[in-house]
Amino acid sequence: MSKPVILCVDDEKIILESLKRQLRTEFGKNYSYEFAEDAEEAMELIEELVEEESEEILVIVSDWLMPGKKGDEFLIDVHRRYPNIVKIMLTGQADEDAVERVKEQANLHSCLNKPWKEQELVKVLHAGLKK
Template identity: 55%
Template sequence: MTEAVILCVDDEVMILDSLQEQISRHFGDRFLYEAAESGEEALEILEELNEEGINIVLIVSDWLMPEMRGDEFLIRVHQQFNGITKILLTGQADQEAIERATQEANLYGCIYKPWREENLIEIIKKSLKLA
C-alpha cells in the first residue's frame, strides 16, 4: 500500500500539536502525519517526501505565519506539486487572500480558528472523498 501523508503547517507549536492529535485520532494509521512550523520548512518536507515517492494527499496550513503567509505557501505548493488537497486554517485571513488561494492554489476550503474538531474532520473527509 502506498503511504499517504497529511502535512500540517502552523508557526504555533500548540496549534500544530492539536491539529495532528485530532486528525490522527480520527484517521489513525490510514495516513502518516508530518508537521512544519513555516512555509519554508514545509516546502523542504514536501521535496523530501516527493523524492522518496511518498504521496502527500493533504495540507492544512495556517494563514498568518512569519516570512511566508499561508496563501503564498499554498500557491507555491500548487505550482510545484500536483494533486495535493489544500485547506487554509485561519483566525484572520482577509477575504482577498482566501480568494487568491482559491484561484491560484486550487484551495479546497477554509477553516476558521478556533475550529471545532468535528468540522475539521468533516472537511478533511469531504476533501479526500472518504466515507
C-alpha cells in the same frame, strides 16, 4: 508500502499538537502525519517526501499568518508544483483577498477559521481525501 501523508503547517506548536491529536483520533494509522512550523520548512519537507522518497502527500492544512511567507503564498507555490495536493487553510485573521487568491490560484478546498470545531475539520478532511 508507505502510507499517504497529511501535512500540517502552523507556527504555533499548540496548534500542531491539537491537529496531530485530532488527526490520529479520526484517521488512526491510515495515514502518515507530518508537521512544519513555517512555509520554508514545509516546502523542504514536501520536496524531500515527494521527490526523494516518492511519498504521496494527499492534503496540506496550512495556517495563513506565519512568519516569512504567508499561507496563501505558500499554498499557491505548492499548487504550481504539486497541483493534485488538496489544500486547506486555517486562519484566525486572513483577509478575504488572500482567501480569494488561494481559491482562484491554488484550487483551495476549504478555509476554516480558528478556533475550528473538530467535527468541521474532520468533515473537510474526509471530503478532501475523497478527491
